[in-house]
Amino acid sequence: MPAPADRPLLLAVDAPSLLHRGHHAHVGSGRLDRGGRPAWALHGMLRLILQVLEDLTPDAVVFGLDDRRASVRAERYPAYKAGRKPKEPELVEQLDRAPGFLAALGLHAVQPEGLEADDVSASAASLAEASGWRCTIATSDRDAFAHISEHTSVLRLITGGIASAPLLTPARLHTMYGVPAAQYLEYAALRGDASDNLPGVAGIGEKSAALLLAVAGDMAAAWTDVELNAGDALRPALDDACEAEGRSRVGRRVVTALTSEGARERYDFNVEIMRGRDDLDLGLDLSRLQHPGPGVLPLDPDRVRRVVDHLDDPTLTDHALRVLARQPTGDGAAGAVAPAHR
Incomplete structure (x- = not known):
């Protein structure tokens, strides 16, 4: 080729x-x-x-x-x-x-x-x-x-x-x-798009969305840990990544956002609407x-x-x-x- x-x-x-x-x-x-x-x-x-x-x-x-x-x-x-x-x-x-x-x-x-x-x-x-x-x-x-x-x-x-x-x-x-191209849709779905009147997952901004994807690998893995293990693996991994970057810990806040009522539904809906x-x-x-x-x-x-x-x-x-x-x-x-x- x-x-x-x-x-x-x-x-x-x-x-x-x-x-x-x-x-x-x-x-x-x-x-x-x-x-x-x-x-x-x-x-x-x-x-x-x-x-x-x-x-x-x-x-x-x-x-x-x-x-x-x-x-x-x-x-x-x-x-x-x-x-x-x-x-x-x-x-x-x-x-x-x-x-x-x-x-x-x-x-x-x-x-x-x-x-x-x-x-x-x-x-x-x-x-x-x-x-x-x-x-x-x-x-x-x-x-x-x-x-x-x-x-x-x-x-x-x-x-x-x-x-x-x-x-x-x-x-x-x-x-x-800060995200791979293959994960941009996941990143956008987490962040939301104000120009299209699509709210993101409450409590997740651009920086935390990029960090979440970097730590979890993809949102399928993140949702699996959140839904089956209450984020027990994701929370410390996020905090470790924050410490390595000299940032304040966000593990508890991000996992709380992902476990909030309607968070998964909002993410899935955004992916559906945003996907070309x-x-x-x-x-x-x-x-x-x-x-x-x-x-x-x-x-x-x-x-x-x-x-x-x-x-x-x-x-x-x-x-x-x-x-x-x-x-x-x-x-x-x-x-x-x-x-x-x-």
């Missing part, structure tokens, strides 16, 4: 997270398309996409979209994401236009019924690993961290654009949170990619020019033609980004 760096790369783009970033970063611009409609979020998303494609040069690309009409998670948990501020009407309009925009360009997008872009990312990571490929997920959402592995990295687009976006690998994730679906049919056959076909570049230059021209930014049109259609343009290398993550 080829070395990881030599394997083909599947890029999975979390389109809604990029649209949200584009909206909040550029709402003050008031940018409109040639039809007079708000276009700053679509414009910002496309700029980021082009930069990511130039930087990573993937062999195939898939875009994940949320189903904005229905949510299996919200049906299961009506308070899901309930703490978020209502979306501005201009953002909602551009979120609704995004599927048609990507399709018009000729880009391959998947909008699974009742699910989210993160489920597309999880399925892309699974498909890439099964096909002997690598996968990089481009997103601003830390939910994708649960999919990081030796085969999958996350390009986290936060502030400063592509040049300052960290490419998160298992080693880098461990440095950030990794078995979706993405309409990609990575063993037989050919052009033209889903997820494959280059795109038709006439389509690219027609669609991007509607955003009324000639520089962006030239950039899109160069990256998406691989067409030389009059401005040479303007707008290009030097590879930083390859």
Whole structure:
């Protein structure tokens, strides 16, 4: 099998997270398309996409979209994401236009019924690993961290654009949170996620969650000791680890939290809601990619020019033609980004 760096790369783009970033970063611009409609979020998303494609040069690309009409998670948990501020009407309009925009360009997008872009990312990571490929997920959402592995990295687009976006690998994730990539979902379920209105296990914070996983090995072992032995093995092991790190003992507090009423149910529920679906049919056959076909570049230059021209930014049109259609343009290398993550 080829070395990881030599394997083909599947890029999975979390389109809604990029649209949200584009909206909040550029709402003050008031940018409109040639039809007079708000276009700053679509414009910002496309700029980021082009930069990511130039930087990573993937062999195939898939875009994940949320189903904005229905949510299996919200049906299961009506308070899901309930703490978020209502979306501005201009953002909602551009979120609704995004599927048609990507399709018009000729880009391959998947909008699974009742699910989210993160489920597309999880399925892309699974498909890439099964096909002997690598996968990089481009997103601003830390939910994708649960999919990081030796085969999958996350390009986290936060502030400063592509040049300052960290490419998160298992080693880098461990440095950030103190947990192995394979245990990030367990860590997140213990900690909770305020952005999704998912409380964690009461009494367990980020530091104690990381320590618990380091000591127990995984939550299956921790729950077994708590439920069968009242935490008799876990408590002293946590205290020993604290003493080795020069920290105050937390064994009694953590075991008390885990034995509290509803703790196991809260943890299991969080795992259920947070876990991304990794078995979706993405309409990609990575063993037989050919052009033209889903997820494959280059795109038709006439389509690219027609669609991007509607955003009324000639520089962006030239950039899109160069990256998406691989067409030389009059401005040479303007707008290009030097590879930083390859």
